[in-house]
Amino acid sequence: MTEPTITVNISEQPKKSYPIYIDNDDIKTLRLKLDEETKNKKRLVIFSQKVYKIYGKSLGFDKSEIFVLKDGEREKNIKNYEKIIKKAIELKLSRKDIIIAIGGGVVGDMAGFAASTYMRGIEFIQVPTTLLACVDSSVGGKTAIDMPKGKNFVGAFYQPKAVYINLNFLKTLDEEQYKSGFGEVIKYGFIEKSCYHNEYFDLLGFLKNHREDYFKRDNDFLAKIIKICLELKSAVVSQDEKEKGLRKILNLGHTFGHALEEETKYQRFTHGYAVVLGIMFVFNYGLKHNFCDRKYYEEAFTLIDFYGYNLPKMWFVNKKRTLNYMKTDKKSDGENITLIIPTNYGEVTEKTVQDVEFDIQYKIKK
Ligand SMILES: NC(=O)c1ccc[n+]([C@@H]2O[C@H](COP(=O)([O-])OP(=O)(O)OC[C@H]3O[C@@H](n4cnc5c(N)ncnc54)[C@H](O)[C@@H]3O)[C@@H](O)[C@H]2O)c1
Incomplete structure (x- = not known):
């Protein structure tokens, strides 16, 4: 064996x-x-x-x-x-x-x-x-x-x-599904340090330098990112199997992402794409409420843009209903919303809030 x-x-x-x-x-x-x-x-x-x-x-x-x-x-x-x-x-x-x-x-x-x-x-x-x-x-x-x-x-x-x-x-895999999966890879980049794995991969740095390999679906590249993501996930799961604390960080981008999927009846976005939009959402929250600085925010949006994810105009989103989906998310308590928010390079924190703004910006200096 x-x-x-x-x-x-x-x-x-x-x-x-x-x-x-x-x-x-x-x-x-x-x-x-x-x-x-x-x-x-x-x-x-x-x-x-x-x-x-x-x-x-x-x-x-x-x-x-x-x-x-x-x-x-x-x-x-x-x-x-x-x-x-x-x-x-x-x-x-x-x-x-x-x-x-x-x-x-x-x-x-x-x-x-x-x-x-x-x-x-x-x-x-x-x-x-x-x-x-x-x-x-x-x-x-x-x-x-x-x-x-x-x-x-x-x-x-x-x-x-x-x-x-x-x-x-x-x-x-078709293009759409490939891109969906990569949304979760990007997520691991933004949470890497908070996973407390004993080895530091600098996944964000790696992704910045390997865009070509992504589009070529290079086998070595895929083997490497799959291994890194699973090492990080295993480290988190082994510390907190049942999501009593640490494991919640794996939900980065998911509170808004799931709400978007529900709001659009699973027809408009793949899961991973919705997660990337959810990551944009919490970066906006983080910047507005001083959890992260503009430099990191810009760096994050540049990477997301680099891999071809675009923020659509959110005209189709009913804010009240979407907010309600966020409040009834399993991580929330029905009244408040639990968000995982980026703070520093590869780090996140958890915060429970009563309300969120829907003014997602898509600002990158080109
Ligand atoms: N359990 C967890 O920890 C966890 C984490 C993240 C997401 N999820 C769940 O995963 C689901 C999304 O999974 P997904 O993105 O894999 O979507 P999926 O399972 O719907 O698969 C997407 C499509 O790709 C096709 N497909 C699968 N493999 C293929 C291949 N090799 N070649 C060609 N086509 C192929 C499938 O038949 C399907 O049409 C959601 O329900 C989400 O909630 C669970």
Whole structure:
């Protein structure tokens, strides 16, 4: 068995620690690795629709063990959760059996939640195939489905047994999804120092110098940023698995980002793009309320611009409703809004506020 690229250590419960493997081997070999990992177990393999279309044949799982989830955030719902549970029952999965999620964050979140509740919890493996799932959602154990009242409203903290990342999947990602995933990469740049990882990568500095590699989808570049993001995420999760404190920093850009996604019914922005707009939002708040200085603010907006994210005119946003979404966000208490705000280079702080201004500016000196 190959050595893991990273091991996620859950300090409160070492038994929950798990390996992350990152490689760019032929995708067909992934099947062999998964067979080895699931030896003597019955399994339910849940695919994202597009991923199944592209890779279903080469992975060659038995049709009977497959569930294909239609694409789109709106599919992360309770009806599909029920269908997955029914499929697990039909396959007669027992407590010693396993679920495998192959796809983006939607499939990972759904499959993880199904695994966490089926028979009070069976094992599951994450095979992330979007950049977003590789750098973020497949690791850390947040699983969930959406409810009409809000995103990720029902879920569990439930760690996978292992995470298998194969860079070759990223070649078939469309531009929009690639950019979405990169939104979370940028987020890690802005929170790096606050993650308290024992090694300093200077992700922001690295990103400033590697724009070309991003557009080329250079394998070494992708392997490096995925590893850095997951090292940072693992460090945070290992200190605070259940988001009692430190882990909240991973939500940088998410309070406004989620509200925007809800306000636009998941039709206008991908998750990662909404997060970048949320990061712009908190930078504006930070500048206005003296959490960060103009130099850092300008530097941040220059980087965001550098990677092609633009602030759209927010005419379509109903401010009252969006504010309400922010107040009903899981991190907030219904009355106030919890924001993660940039302070210094790679550092953030948490602040609970009663109101926020919607005057996002997009000012960079060119
Ligand atoms: N659990 C967490 O910690 C966490 C963190 C961040 C985001 N999330 C969740 O992740 C979800 C977003 O995930 P996402 O951005 O991966 O979107 P997604 O799962 O909706 O996938 C996006 C699209 O890309 C397609 N796709 C996936 N892999 C592909 C490939 N290799 N080639 C071509 N197409 C491919 C999918 O079929 C889908 O159409 C949201 O629901 C968000 O809430 C969870």
